[in-house]
Amino acid sequence: MEDDCVCEYDSTWDTESDGDDPAGESQTRRNMRAAKDMQNYRRGYPNLADEECSEDKMNNLQFYLNKFPSAPDDIYIESFLKEWKNDYKRLERVHSYIQWLFPLREPGVNYMASELTKKEIEKNEDAKRRLVESYELMLGFYGIRLVNKETGEVKRAENWKERFGNLERNMHNNLRITRILKSLGELGFEHYQAPLVRFFLEETLVKKTLSSVKRSVLDYFLFAVLDKHKRQELVRFAYLHFEPKDKFVWCPRKVQKLFRKAEKRPDTIGNGDGKEEVFSRC
Template sequence: YLNKIPLVPDGIYIEEILTKWRGDYDKLEHNHTYIQWLFPLREQGLNFYAHELTQDEIKEFQSTREAKRRFLAAYALMLDFYGIKLLDKSGNVARASNWQERFQHLNESQHNYLRITRILKSLGELGYEAFKAPLVRLFLEESLYHNTLPNMQHSILEYFVYTIRLPATRRRLLRYARQHYRPAHAFLWGPPPKRRGAGGGGAGTVGAGSSGIRAPAPTPEQQRRGEESGGIIMTSHDALKCPELLGGGLKGCAGLGSNVVVLDGTLRMVGGREERNEYNGIGSL
């Protein structure tokens, strides 16, 4: 981000990407190595030349105006690629003038959803946590209310929302999603469980990804009972036992094999191995 070393393996500098790649949608779509450099994380990505971010680098980045300026320019570059414009320094976003063409592409080019997850995580790592919610909210509006990005629904509810660290912000977005999801009784959300092998305590289970297996949707009758009790219908793991929910205000269990439980006034996601502790909080809606 100081424009002193080239990106590997492409051999170009970040300033060239920011000035010459903007609007070159074919290049941004088909090149798969720049995204790890532009949006670093503290985890290894597909480009093994791009090293994991360190805490020392994060501190240095946050104290370097030039690096932060280029990072926001890179964020605006990718937003433009997706048909979105950055409105201000608070992270508010809106449709760009070419949104129809770009949304159509984004709806069909689902590998970009992995990129968006990375971008959201990187925003948080580098001090722009507040920028996440406006972008996730826009995606919720477009996918659930305007139906311009219907293929994105699972990724938003299973991944994008859970990059947000503040529980209150996540709950606010989930309330909006629940309000506009159709059909309402089929509303499912939550980070998908990890695949568990023989050493993970039982037979392997397939996580609920966009192409995975989700729990059966609650029936309208189950939905009605949940609403009358003030509870929230949610998904969990097959192995989840009712006693584990006692601390969360258990209202009822719709069968251990159904993956559907109702909690009285609270919502809770339990990770298969508690690998998402940062995102697994319990909070009243």
């Protein structure tokens, strides 16, 4: 019987490298556009070629070094971090800053922002420090706080109810969060991705908050995680907390079967939840 949850644009469960041929084609209820977009990101935009340019031409790096203002807002990063922090109305209303705070190697809606080159920001400590500050600023806007800068662990902020309400009302923030996750992976903060995605999975699937964000968490946030093993763990967590189970389309049926089997066995390998055995067989 054909597995209707196999997705040709999702290599999470491939036994070979992420660059191999897709597992197969099928018609599913999964968002294929999202799956294709996220796989293209995880594979490093294989159809893109970075142009060689000198450091002074790297606009994203110059912005994070406080030497170049964003456009069209004409604001330097240090001023932004001081003046826009906690200004939630402005952060919600203005849409042109997010491409500067979290640049990507793909174009965004702000044509005045520069696309990222792989040589930018990651190598500069001042730029990386400001990037973390930008991340904390946006987390605060969403009602989240960064509790450990080393691990990326996040928790609810004190004002989470108010900020979650804004997230529910303004769904364009789902696109912003997807961009943030992608940019973190591009700029040397891959280890920040999984904790944020886990936070949103717990909120949407366990605590039953943020219903307007739930689909984006499963279609986009989850598959922004570059670490394949962590991505598998997150998919497993999502499956175990998703209802109804027969509507879960974010991993193949054969993997779901292994998840269920591992849950029922008291003698599963590892920490008692069967993760190691399931992943070794996928």
